[in-house]
Amino acid sequence: MTVSPRDAALSVNATQSRGARGSLARREELWGYLFVAPWIVGFVLFTMLPMAAALVYSFTNFDLRRPDDIQFVGLANYARLLADASVGHSLAVTIRFILITVPLNLVFALALAMLLNSRRVAGRTLFRTLFYMPIQIPLVAATLIWVGVLNGSTGWVNRLLEAVGIQGPDWIADSTWVLVTLALIGIWGVGNMMLIFMAGLQGVPTEFYDAAKVDGAGGWTTFRRITLPLITPILFYNLLISLVTSFQVFIQPWVLKNGIPDDSTNLFNVNLYREAFKFNQMGYASALGWVLFAVILGVTIILFWSSRRWVFYAAER
Numbered sequence: 001m002t003v004s005p006r007d008a009a010l011s012v013n014a015t016q017s018r019g020a021r022g023s024l025a026r027r028e029e030l031w032g033y034l035f036v037a038p039w040i041v042g043f044v045l046f047t048m049l050p051m052a053a054a055l056v057y058s059f060t061n062f063d064l065r066r067p068d069d070i071q072f073v074g075l076a077n078y079a080r081l082l083a084d085a086s087v088g089h090s091l092a093v094t095i096r097f098i099l100i101t102v103p104l105n106l107v108f109a110l111a112l113a114m115l116l117n118s119r120r121v122a123g124r125t126l127f128r129t130l131f132y133m134p135i136q137i138p139l140v141a142a143t144l145i146w147v148g149v150l151n152g153s154t155g156w157v158n159r160l161l162e163a164v165g166i167q168g169p170d171w172i173a174d175s176t177w178v179l180v181t182l183a184l185i186g187i188w189g190v191g192n193m194m195l196i197f198m199a200g201l202q203g204v205p206t207e208f209y210d211a212a213k214v215d216g217a218g219g220w221t222t223f224r225r226i227t228l229p230l231i232t233p234i235l236f237y238n239l240l241i242s243l244v245t246s247f248q249v250f251i252q253p254w255v256l257k258n259g260i261p262d263d264s265t266n267l268f269n270v271n272l273y274r275e276a277f278k279f280n281q282m283g284y285a286s287a288l289g290w291v292l293f294a295v296i297l298g299v300t301i302i303l304f305w306s307s308r309r310w311v312f313y314a315a316e317r
Contacts, residue, residue, distance in 0.1 A: 006007060021157070054290065058068070058286040061073050064280035064282050065280050077283055078287050079283050084304045087288065090268045098216045100180060106235070113194045113258055115226075117202065131191045135191045138180065142189070144257040146185045152169070158171075171184075172256060175264035177257070179265075182253060185256075194266065203230075212226055240303055243300075247296050249269060250270060253270050269292070272289060273285075
């Protein structure tokens with residue numbers, strides 16, 4: 001079978017084109033790895049290796065006062081935490097804190113997002129910036145500001161309440177209100193969550209709202225039947241991130257109580273920090289850290305499992 005010069009030239013050109021595309025793809029892949037390399041290096045050095053070290057230390061009696069006298073103790077640290085009343089109490093306090101702060105943050109962030117997504121609000125860009133700015137303030141400085149704002153005798157929140165005839169509580173010193181105080185401090189930093197909700201709201205097709213208006217649907221019906229189902233992936237993401245970060249809260253309760261937490265603010269991470277750096281029990285604290293990791297992992301798995309029932313992905317329908 002003879003091949004014409006034209007067919008041969010076309011075959012050569014096709015081979016060269018495939019080779020050029022392959023070379024371009026390899027270069028793009030190489031550049032991709034180069035750009036993500038700093039993150040990979042940082043993840044390995046500052047996350048994976050410390051986690052692996054903590055796992056090893058959790059099976060030892062590592063004491064910061066005697067770093068050269070480390071002995072393998074097996075599961076003794078894990079057996080100890082099962083019998084440690086402070087661990088159960090700190091986990092209960094953490095769960096109560098989560099039950100207060102997570103729904104509050106989600107509702108407040110979604111309400112702000114819907115308000116600032118409305119074209120009837122003047123100066124939306126300015127307000128979006130103002131609500132986002134607090135998350136740029138360091139947590140220690142922000143907490144100290146809130147300590148002054150919520151002071152029981154001199155804080156302006158109680159002074160405003162007194163102006164309308166309401167006796168405000170001692171937000172910080174009263175154990176009944178201290179978790180609510182921590183939740184209020186958390187609300188101040190919902191700007192990032194608000195922006196993510198706004199991105200989800202702007203992705204809802206306007207045709208659905210037009211059809212609902214033609215059918216005579218009210219605002220609440222439109223929100224419940226159209227807006228909420230279509231932003232459930234965004235809601236799921238914010239819920240997941242809020243849960244994970246709430247389990248790991250440390251700075252605010254520690255600063256709020258000047259480093260001497262009582263039972264009302266003894267969250268799990270605060271208890272872990274005390275064991276590690278106050279009592280120098282680094283091996284026991286490492287076991288606590290891995291228990292916290294297991295708890296967060298379990299909650300995450302349950303949340304992903306439940307998402308199949310309430311998260312709506314339009315591409316799958």
